[in-house]
Amino acid sequence: MSVGFVLWLFAIAFGCSALGGMLGMASGIFIVPLLTLFGHLDIYTAVGASLVSVIACSCGSAGPFLTRGLTNVRLAIVLETATTSGALTGVLLVGIIPTKWLYFLFAAILLVSAQQMWTPRRAVAVLLGAADEKSWGDRLALNSSYPDTTLGETVDYRVHRVPMGMLLMYAAGLISALLGIGSGVLKIPAMDTALRLPLKVSTATSNFMIGVTAAASAGAYFMRGNIVPGIAGPVALGSVLGSLLGARILLAISSEKIRLFFVVVLLLLAVAMTLTAFDVHLFGAAK
């Protein structure tokens, strides 16, 4: 492995993460396409490296969310039973699914991400409603409150439709293990529409869970030898440092323009990944 390649890996991860950080989005979805299309790495090595960077970013950014009381720790551990089960299923499937289908799946996820980026999330009305002893939210005491800085007060919220949320979380864990992404694409609909969490709580809790989900699959990839230190190391370090920088940069250009830029990039990557599935390599063949 050449020094140039190691520096390139670091720079790619740093750049993605810094750009993503400005929008408050996870950049994991860019890592695997860039490493496979331009770095010519095989998809398993790319996924392994991406999983480590996903964990790194989750752990690196969890602190402030926790201390500000935005993370619902109880809900997170309940949902983690579903996400890690999904990850375990993914680990079992990864050797069975042909790589061609992994590229297709990745392209599909890129398209869904582009669509989500195009239509920004709306804040869901926080429905308090009456206590319902039969609901999981009440039985497991998952309902909580968070300090809202814009309102300047503590907002109580209830957790709705936990089984439905668990099902979506299982799918998110499965996709995460197969593609090495944080699966925000599936977690966000689960959190927003099924569980109906306040936006800030859902972002913080989702970010908190990603680390554990990715650790379940990264552990398996590590043992299997799919995590190459010389590749995963610079990618993880670049991602953490990039996300720290990205969160601190004041936007010189409007976030609308960055959003549009991301949509275009996501669409282009979706096309390139689909072509790779058909063995058409735009940027040279993989090793």
Added chain:
Amino acid sequence: MKTKEPVISHLESRLAALLHVGTWLACGLIALGLPLFFILDRKDQHPQFSLAHLADPLMKAGIAVFILLPVLRVIVMLVLFRRQKDYRFAAIAALVLAIILVSVLVGVISSRTAG
């Protein structure tokens, strides 16, 4: 609504500290290993033993810390839930740990069968 404010915030600050320290430890290990690659690139000029051989193990250690960090976080939750006598949530945390363990075992087994 039941609030467990003091205990929960204790749990949250513990977790935040753990993840913070762990992230920097892992980053530090990788950052130590990374520059050694520059030496490794010209390995022909070096004798059998050189600092360059530490590049891979250091980065591997950093990566291992990253992977273990969320697992450790679940262990801390398990211990604190138990201490709060919240056995239901301690059991849920134990279940998450068990699933992770099985997943890692699948990795070990598949690496053996692949040769």
